[in-house]
Amino acid sequence: MTAPRATSWSFREEDSARIRGVLQDFLREAQGRTALLVDRAGQMLVTVGEPPTFDPTAFASLTAADFSANDQLARLLGEPEFGALFHQGEKESLYLADIARRVILVVLFDNRTTLGLVKLRMKAAVTDLTAIFTAMFDRDPAQDASQVDSAFLGEAEDELDKLFGS
């Protein structure tokens, strides 16, 4: 398998603005309720549309686990991956798609739209987001390192001592 780069990566404000633009267009066209981006390690990156009524941190970790488990199922079948997953509920449904093997796009939708329309609009969004994220991952993380400095580390260690006992 291709090993991911085991380094930090950063998500800048200009990245967020471009990504939000793509997601807002997608949600409007697909008539979905909420679009979320979650990284494969289980961290929430962006939410657009109706604010989630659930715990977003828990949602992100379960989404990443769900996608990873299905990746392995695909391999057992001899498929390189399942590029997308669909979870159907009575009122609410989820459609999930892979972005550049590092991020998962999730759309939450109800019976105001159809799975067909969501899938159709998702394709263009996935292409646009893949281009944006690939450029982000190729960026040198050292460019952003200056904001996490020794002052940050000192304060973070103090907080750790307070939270976990010194």
Add this chain to the structure above:
Amino acid sequence: MSLINYASREINCKIVYYGPGLGGKTTNLEYVYEKVAPSSKGKLISLATETERTLFFDFLPVDLGTIRGFRTRFHLYTVPGQVYYNASRKLILKGVDGVVFVADSQIDRMEANLEAMQNLYDNMAQHGYDLPKMPFVVQYNKRDLPNAAPLADLDAALNPGFPVEDEARQKPTPDPYRPGEYLVKEVDGVWIERVPTFEAIAVRGEGVFDTLKAVSKQVLKTLG
């Protein structure tokens, strides 16, 4: 692969508790959940079997608060310890920033400890991670049990040390957590480095926060 999100001004780090089945990984997380202030913790999620054995993972987010404008969180995960759950164990290591190996101190669990440690190295390598270069600590749990192995035996089996290639680091480095011991030292002409170890009785909470604090501090250092 910690994520620094400049847009939402968040830093999230992932710490995984690894080790043999019934070694106390979930107990560590449950104790943290019980003791950390409600404002600093999220929901504890356990994907477990009917008999409360971890099936996929346990997950607990711990919030360090806002530090110099960044909301900083640690995401704590456990893996299922049972040998046959390796596929799910490997998945949880994706994007890991720090590892805690929870060893079961009982003499008759030594083989299970060794097998789990080897499995950890194998799975990390398959993800492209070099474990000795990452934040990594070992917890010797269940120190209160009468059949607990001596620390020296556990060290020899589970934390024998790896060679230090970098000449600048080839100097005696005291172990901040075990007075009189060294993390880096010369043995038979070879410089070796061990990882920090902690004695624990996780059911009573002893050693739980010391372990978590040590690995968290190591992880923070990798962010800069």
